[in-house]
Amino acid sequence: MVKYADDFKAMVVQEYLRGTIGYKVLAEKHGIKSKNQIVDWVNAYKKFGIEGLFRKRRHEVYSVQFKLDVLSFMKRTGASHAETALHFGLTNPSMIGDWKKKFLEGGAEALDYPKGRPVMSDKAKNVKKNQKPTQQDEMTCEQKLEQENELLRLEVEYLKKLRAFQMDPEGYLEKHKQRYHSNSKKNSD
Structure with a gap:
C-alpha cells in the first residue's frame, strides 16, 4: 500500500x-x-x-471489546473498512483489515496482543540477562485455564452480540449507538 x-x-x-x-x-x-x-x-x-x-504519530491501544465491536459492525452492515473507520472515528482503515485477519486466524485471543515488541529499559535488560527463569515467570496451569476461560467468555459475548444484531439490526444499533460513540471518543483522546 x-x-x-x-x-x-x-x-x-x-x-x-x-x-x-x-x-x-x-x-x-x-x-x-x-x-x-x-x-x-x-x-x-x-x-x-x-x-x-494525518497519520497518527503516537501508538493508540484499543481494547479487545472495541475491536470486536468494530468487526461486528462491519460484518453486520457490510460497510467497507473506510466506512467503518469513519463510523468509529478511526483515521487508519487498514488497521481494521489487520484486526480482521488476526481474528480469523486466532479468534478473539489474537486481538489481545499488541503489535511489535514491548519496550524494555536498559536496567530491565541487564537484570533479565543475569536472571534465571523462576516459577513466578511461568504461568501455572490454573492461571492458563483462567486466561483461556476469560478469552472464551469474550468470544461468547461477541457471538451473543452478533446474534442480537442479526435478529434486529436497527434495534441493536439504536440501543448501542451511544456506547459506540463514547468508545470512539475515549480511544481517540
Missing part, C-alpha cells in the same frame, strides 16, 4: 473541494491508482477536519 505525505493529501482534498475537478481526473492528474483513495480522504476531511488526513 502506498503511503502519501500528509501535505499531499491535504492539497488533493483542497483541490477537489474547490469543485473544478472530479475524483477520477484528480487521481489521474496526481498519479493516484484509484479515485476511491481520494473519496476516502475527502470523507475523512469532512468528518474530522485536517486531522483526519
Whole structure:
C-alpha cells in the first residue's frame, strides 16, 4: 500500500473541494491508482477536519471489546473498512483489515496482543540477562485455564452480540449507538 505525505493529501482534498475537478481526473492528474483513495480522504476531511488526513504519530491501544465491536459492525452492515473507520472515528482503515485477519486466524485471543515488541529499559535488560527463569515467570496451569476461560467468555459475548444484531439490526444499533460513540471518543483522546 502506498503511503502519501500528509501535505499531499491535504492539497488533493483542497483541490477537489474547490469543485473544478472530479475524483477520477484528480487521481489521474496526481498519479493516484484509484479515485476511491481520494473519496476516502475527502470523507475523512469532512468528518474530522485536517486531522483526519494525518497519520497518527503516537501508538493508540484499543481494547479487545472495541475491536470486536468494530468487526461486528462491519460484518453486520457490510460497510467497507473506510466506512467503518469513519463510523468509529478511526483515521487508519487498514488497521481494521489487520484486526480482521488476526481474528480469523486466532479468534478473539489474537486481538489481545499488541503489535511489535514491548519496550524494555536498559536496567530491565541487564537484570533479565543475569536472571534465571523462576516459577513466578511461568504461568501455572490454573492461571492458563483462567486466561483461556476469560478469552472464551469474550468470544461468547461477541457471538451473543452478533446474534442480537442479526435478529434486529436497527434495534441493536439504536440501543448501542451511544456506547459506540463514547468508545470512539475515549480511544481517540
